[in-house]
Amino acid sequence: MAIRRGRGVAAINYPTGMNLGGDPTQALVHSTPTGNFMVTLSSVDLGQGMKQIMAQICAETIGVPTDRVVVDTADTDTGPHCMGTFASRGTHRAGNAVIQAAREARQVMLEVAAEELEVNASDLETDGQGNILVKGAPQKSISIYDVALSAHFKRGRSISGRGMFLIPRSYPEKETGAMKPSTCYAHACTVAEVEVDDETGEVTVLTVKNVFEIGRALNPKMVEQQLVGGSWMGISHALYETTEPYYPNRDHGGTDFNQYLMPGPGDLAQTEIIVLERPSADGPYGAKGPGEMCANPQIPAVANAVFDAVGVRIDTLPITPERILRALKAQAAN
Amino acid sequence: MELRKNYFADVRKDDLHEIGQPRPRSDSPGHVTGKTAYFADRNFPGMLHLKMVRSPHHHARIRSIDTSEAEKHPGVVKVLTAKDVPHNVYTILILIQIGPEDETVLADGKVRWKGEAVVAVLAETERAAQEAAAKVKVDYEVLPAVFDMEEALKPGAPLVNEYHGQNYYLYDSGECRKVRFGDVEAGFAGADHILEQSYQSSPIEHAPTETTGCVVAPEGNDRFTCYTNTQAMFFTLDNTSIILQMPGSKLHFVGGTVGGGFGGKVDVIVEPIAILGAKLTGRPVSFIYSREEEMQISSPRAAEKVVIKDGVMTDGRIVARKVTGYTDAGAYSRHSPYGAQKGAGHYPGPYTIPNVWIDTYCVYTNRTPSSAMRGFGVTIGDFALEVQMDKLARLIGMDPLEFRFINAYRDGDMKAHRQPTEGAALIECMQEASRAANWPVAEKFMAMSSYKKGA
Numbered sequence: 001m002a003i004r005r006g007r008g009v010a011a012i013n014y015p016t017g018m019n020l021g022g023d024p025t026q027a028l029v030h031s032t033p034t035g036n037f038m039v040t041l042s043s044v045d046l047g048q049g050m051k052q053i054m055a056q057i058c059a060e061t062i063g064v065p066t067d068r069v070v071v072d073t074a075d076t077d078t079g080p081h082c083m084g085t086f087a088s089r090g091t092h093r094a095g096n097a098v099i100q101a102a103r104e105a106r107q108v109m110l111e112v113a114a115e116e117l118e119v120n121a122s123d124l125e126t127d128g129q130g131n132i133l134v135k136g137a138p139q140k141s142i143s144i145y146d147v148a149l150s151a152h153f154k155r156g157r158s159i160s161g162r163g164m165f166l167i168p169r170s171y172p173e174k175e176t177g178a179m180k181p182s183t184c185y186a187h188a189c190t191v192a193e194v195e196v197d198d199e200t201g202e203v204t205v206l207t208v209k210n211v212f213e214i215g216r217a218l219n220p221k222m223v224e225q226q227l228v229g230g231s232w233m234g235i236s237h238a239l240y241e242t243t244e245p246y247y248p249n250r251d252h253g254g255t256d257f258n259q260y261l262m263p264g265p266g267d268l269a270q271t272e273i274i275v276l277e278r279p280s281a282d283g284p285y286g287a288k289g290p291g292e293m294c295a296n297p298q299i300p301a302v303a304n305a306v307f308d309a310v311g312v313r314i315d316t317l318p319i320t321p322e323r324i325l326r327a328l329k330a331q332a333a334n
Numbered sequence: 335m336e337l338r339k340n341y342f343a344d345v346r347k348d349d350l351h352e353i354g355q356p357r358p359r360s361d362s363p364g365h366v367t368g369k370t371a372y373f374a375d376r377n378f379p380g381m382l383h384l385k386m387v388r389s390p391h392h393h394a395r396i397r398s399i400d401t402s403e404a405e406k407h408p409g410v411v412k413v414l415t416a417k418d419v420p421h422n423v424y425t426i427l428i429l430i431q432i433g434p435e436d437e438t439v440l441a442d443g444k445v446r447w448k449g450e451a452v453v454a455v456l457a458e459t460e461r462a463a464q465e466a467a468a469k470v471k472v473d474y475e476v477l478p479a480v481f482d483m484e485e486a487l488k489p490g491a492p493l494v495n496e497y498h499g500q501n502y503y504l505y506d507s508g509e510c511r512k513v514r515f516g517d518v519e520a521g522f523a524g525a526d527h528i529l530e531q532s533y534q535s536s537p538i539e540h541a542p543t544e545t546t547g548c549v550v551a552p553e554g555n556d557r558f559t560c561y562t563n564t565q566a567m568f569f570t571l572d573n574t575s576i577i578l579q580m581p582g583s584k585l586h587f588v589g590g591t592v593g594g595g596f597g598g599k600v601d602v603i604v605e606p607i608a609i610l611g612a613k614l615t616g617r618p619v620s621f622i623y624s625r626e627e628e629m630q631i632s633s634p635r636a637a638e639k640v641v642i643k644d645g646v647m648t649d650g651r652i653v654a655r656k657v658t659g660y661t662d663a664g665a666y667s668r669h670s671p672y673g674a675q676k677g678a679g680h681y682p683g684p685y686t687i688p689n690v691w692i693d694t695y696c697v698y699t700n701r702t703p704s705s706a707m708r709g710f711g712v713t714i715g716d717f718a719l720e721v722q723m724d725k726l727a728r729l730i731g732m733d734p735l736e737f738r739f740i741n742a743y744r745d746g747d748m749k750a751h752r753q754p755t756e757g758a759a760l761i762e763c764m765q766e767a768s769r770a771a772n773w774p775v776a777e778k779f780m781a782m783s784s785y786k787k788g789a
Contacts, residue, residue, distance in 0.1 A: 009773070010720035011738050011764055013684035014712060020675055021430045042567040045361075046595040052359040060352040067360075074589025076567050084566025086600055086706055128351035169430070172675065174506050177513030177692065178752035181679035189763040191771035211766040213759035216346070217337060221356035224335035233708070237538060238717075243634050247536030248481035248662075248701065250392070250448065255626040260539055273335040274766055278342040278759045278784075285353045286346065288757075292709045299713070300720030304734065307724065317535040317717060 001199040005206075008304025011189040014293030015182030016280070018087040022169035025089070026080035027097035029058060029105045030160035035130070035148030037062060037105070039071045042079030043094045048291060049222045050090050056219055057095045057284055061102035062109065063126025064144060080164075088186070088289025091218065095284030096165035104161025112151045112159065113142050184280035186288040187213040190234075190297035192269075194305040198328055201321030203306060205235050205269035208298055213276040215288030220275070227273045227294045234298025235269060236262045242318050341762045361591060370591055373561040376549045378618035382411055384611055385463035387453035387470045388631070389445035392700040393479035393492065396443055396452070400471040404455055407469055409462030412615050414454040416442035419610060420579035423497070425667050426602050429572050436497035437666035437703070439577055439606055445474070446494055446665035447702050449631045456611045456619060479700035483639060483660045486699050494665055494698040503663070503671040503696035511678040513692035515750040521654025521689030525645025527729055532641045533718035537634035537662075540707055544593025546632055547622030548605050550612040557584050558609050563592040565599040573602040578610055585609070597706035601633055601668050636670060636704035637662040638677075640718035645689075646726050650740040655682045659694040659715065664703035669710070671696045676711035679751050683719040684760045685741040690750035738764060739779040744786045758784035 017023050028040040039058050045051045055069040062069075072078065082094065107121070113132040114121040117140060125135050132147060134140040151157040172179035189211045195204045210231050217223040240261040243253050254260030279286020299317070307313050312327035339348065348354065364370035401413045416422050422442055425435045441452045453470045457463035478492045485491055486501040494501050505511050522528055548562035564570045567587050575582040592599065608621040623632065638661055645654035659677050663670035674696040681692045709716070727737035739761065747755045761784045768775050 007771070007773075008724065009735050009738070009767065009771075010716070010723075011684065011742070011760055011767075012716045012720065013743075013760060014709075015676075015680065018672075018676070020679065021427070021432075021672060042589075044565050044567065044589045044592055044595075046565060046592045046599075047365075049359050049361075051361060051591075052357065055360065056352045056355070056357060060350055063351075066352050066355075066357050074567055074587075076571050076585070076587040079567070081568055082566075084564075084569055084600060085595065086565055086597055087710070172507070172511060172679070172751075175512065175514065176752065177507070177511065177515075177678055177750075179679050180753055181676060181751065184757055185684075187684065187759045187763045189760070189767040191767050191773060193771075209767060209770045211763045211770065213341075213763050215757075216353070218353050219355065219357055220335065220337060222359065227335065230708075237713070241538045241541075242536040243539050243629065243702075244536050244637075247534075247637050248483075248699070250481065250701065253630055254539070255629050257541075257625075260541065260629060262541065272770060274770055275335060275337050276341045276759060276762055276766060277337070277339070277346055278757055278762070279346050280757050285350065292712070296709050296713050296716045297720070299717045300724070303717065303721050304724040313721070313725070315531065315533045315718075315721065317714070 003195050003197050004309040005195050006305045006309025007191060007193045008301045008308055009191050010297040010300035010304065012297045013185045013187050014088065016092045016184050016186065016289035017089040017167065017182050019167050019170040020181050023083055023089065023093060024164065024166040025082040025093040025097045027094060027101045027163040028080055029101040030158065031105065031148050033148055033152040035144040037064065037069045039069060039098055040079050041073050041082060041094055042076055043082040043090060044074045044085040046085055048226055052222065053091050053218055054094060054098050057098045058102045061099050062106045063128055064130055088291045091287050092283055092289050093165050095287060097163040099163065099284050101161040101163030105159050108157055108159045109147055112155055112157050113147045115155065116142050116147065116150055183282050184288050186290050186293045188293055188297045190301040192298060192301035192305045194302060194309055196306055196309040198310050201324035203239055203319065205302060207270045209272045211274045212290055212294060213278055214290040215280040215283045216277050216286035217275050218285060218287050223275060224273060226291060228271055230294030231271050231298055233295040235302060238299040238302040239319050338766060372544060372593055373549055373563050374547060374622055376561045378551050381618040381620055382456045382458065382615060383460040383463045384608055384619055384621040385455050385467045386451045387467045389441065389448055389450040389452055391445060391474055391476050392448045393477040394445050394474035395477060396441060397473040397475055399453060401453060403469040404466040407462060407466035409458040410455060410466045412456040412611060414440065414611065416440040419577065421577050424573065424577050426569065426573055426669065427672060432671060434497050436495055447700055449702060454607050454611065456615060481699050481701055483662050483697040483699060486697050494700055498698060501698045503667065510693040510695045511675045513678050513690060513750050516689030518654045518656050518689045518691035522645040525653050526648045527646050529726055529729055530643040531722055531725065532639065535638050535714045537637050537704060538707065539629050539634055540596040540598030542594030542596060542598055545623040545625060545628040546599055546604055548608050549620045550608045551618040552612050552616055557586055558612055559586040559588060560605050560609055561588050562605055563599055564589060565595045569600065570602050570605050574606045574609060577606040596708045597710055598632055600706050633668055633703050633705035635707035636673065638714040640715055642718055642722045644722060644726055646730060648730050650730065650732050650737050652685060652687050652741050654689040655687045656691040657681045661696050662701060662704060663696050663698050664701040665698060666703040668703050668705040670704055673711035677715050680712045680715055682750055684743050686743045686747040735764060735768060735773055736775045736779060739775065739782060744784050746786045
């Protein structure tokens with residue numbers, strides 16, 4: 001009887017969005033009289049931070065600091081259509097819609113600035129700090145604050161834009177299954193190291209080293225929080241979670257968090273996150289959708305590590321101590 | 335977290351102002367101080383509470399429903415049954431022409447899973463609603479039920495859902511979604527080794543911090559505002575419009591920040607009946623799942639069974655892969671036919687295999703309807719695929735990580751669903767994992783690239 005150590009690897013890809021159902025999201029952007037920008041969506045922030053990311057995307061595109069952008073999500077009276085927040089599509093689909101809307105608004109903003117500065121709009125650039133400058137002659141400039149005031153009170157312009165992202169729906173071909181389920185794919189490879197107690201069947205995940213390729217990390221801190229949380233969920237799925245431990249038997253279904261097991265703080269693995277960025281051709285600033293992918297590779301990596309440790313395959317999720325002990329018993333009997 | 339900027343630097347702009355910056359989230363102070371308002375923080379004078387009477391049986395015919403005692407219970411304002419719902423049989427994906435309509439808002443004539451909504455009780459307090467719900471008498475004739483996917487697919491199995499007519503979703507391609515690429519039997523015939531294995535999962539709960547629910551307030555002008563934590567505002571609005579036979583212009587949905595979804599809040603379950611309650615009583619209505627309902631009633635991740643048969647050469651090349659996937663939809667479709675189809679598009683994983691054969695089935699059983707969850711249609715498939723990869727590597731005596739390099743897809747490789755690979759990065763992820771985990775692989779693998787000459 002011993003504690004046995006093992007490690008396992010898994011590599012995966014994950015599609016962004018849902019072309020098999022058609023995948024539209026729209027966005028509206030407009031400026032207030034003092035040059036702050038409103039993004040209006042009916043996409044939902046699930047707590048993952050969609051509002052913040054949309055603010056950064058809008059700010060980058062218009063050329064203002066992020067704190068000058070306010071994002072209004074999820075009101076069907078004011079927000080244009082969004083398919084919803086799922087399928088790793090939030091950043092990718094809504095982000096693209098926001099870019100298109102912000103570009104249109106930026107163009108109007110530059111046209112008003114050009115009238116104020118008596119130059120061509122194509123000769124202007126933004127400094128990212130809230131000013132519009134003449135290219136090559138930065139001393140000739142105007143603040144976005146003043147441009148917005150001019151648009152609203154003097155020139156009768158609406159600094160606003162409409163954006164939409166729509167991927168035509170893919171209908172799978174009946175006989176071959178030829179289809180275009182998604183446009184871009186995120187990638188990951190995880191190595192998990194475990195200890196298995198061959199007397200109790202208990203598994204401790206010591207370390208997970210997760211490498212994620214996500215197109216672009218638009219906000220690295222928020223990427224980190226999502227990837228760490230996802231990695232925890234993957235381990236939780238691998239070893240703990242089930243609504244019906246004896247599926248398809250309906251007995252023993254949990255009714256609260258005392259009966260539905262998930263790893264607590266004492267069960268956390270040492271988690272390492274490494275991010276690579278290969279920009280996607282159709283992503284907003286190259287971003288792909290890492291929201292779901294980040295919880296997947298830990299499951300097989302842990303399963304493979306359990307085999308490496310004790311030499312039994314558990315092909316049924318979750319990998320419970322009971323299943324490990326039964327497999328070890330069967331192995332010993334052979 | 336480490337950002338490794340050395341990979342793909344030639345195709346990336348790193349000189350942006352706001353993108354790539356670790357800006358603090360504007361809403362995090364509200365979250366961490368408990369000041370962020372969620373839908374359930376809305377309270378309206380005269381608000382009613384809705385509780386469901388649910389089926390205690392997995393499969394039963396409803397002989398009769400007697401609500402008279404419940405209606406007399408102090409505090410009860412309205413009791414709703416199937417006949418009160420204008421378009422009671424619906425399916426969420428009908429908006430994108432995926433049918434048939436197969437689920438009842440309130441059970442009509444039959445229940446198909448334990449926990450199915452039968453009668454809705456609206457009362458002045460939660461407690462009164464709960465007590466009155468216990469007084470509703472439903473006379474059931476219990477029917478044989480089927481819980482196992484393979485049993486459900488056998489001839490003579492109890493028919494779960496009459497709207498389908500058989501215990502599987504009927505795709506335009508037949509009983510399953512098919513993918514056919516190359517000649518899989520020829521691939522097996524030429525393989526050095528063949529390995530066929532089965533993998534199984536059980537359902538998983540989303541376990542969001544905030545349970546599913548909504549609060550509805552009549553606006554006083556024949557419009558209704560629904561504060562909800564749905565993940566999909568217009569899915570919900572448009573389906574509610576169909577179910578209640580109300581123009582969408584009479585409906586106003588307000589979402590906002592949701593306390594976790596993970597796919598568990600894309601079903602349209604609570605809003606239509608709560609809005610109907612508000613419409614018929616003229617009062618605000620709150621319908622919020624208890625934790626027990628969240629765990630027992632809300633759709634889980636589907637249980638899946640995945641059978642994989644691989645043909646592999648001793649040099650490490652996988653030459654044929656046959657995958658049969660079964661998704662346990664439970665009693666109703668919700669999003670499951672989509673998930674099973676998405677699975678077909680995902681196999682055979684991020685590997686280039688010349689001969690591939692895939693069938694994915696969406697199977698109906700008398701279990702809680704399953705639906706979307708983080709990794710929908712893919713998560714369990716990835717578990718099966720990557721454990722299978724480990725077994726194949728060991729079968730031919732190869733390092734499991736090196737075995738994946740040999741088969742990894744690269745730019746331009748044709749996938750089984752006949753799309754050329756673009757933007758691949760699996761090789762680079764594995765190279766970095768090799769370094770980070772101190773799991774060395776042969777130099778030739780560290781020299782590989784997802785960019786392919788001529789691609």
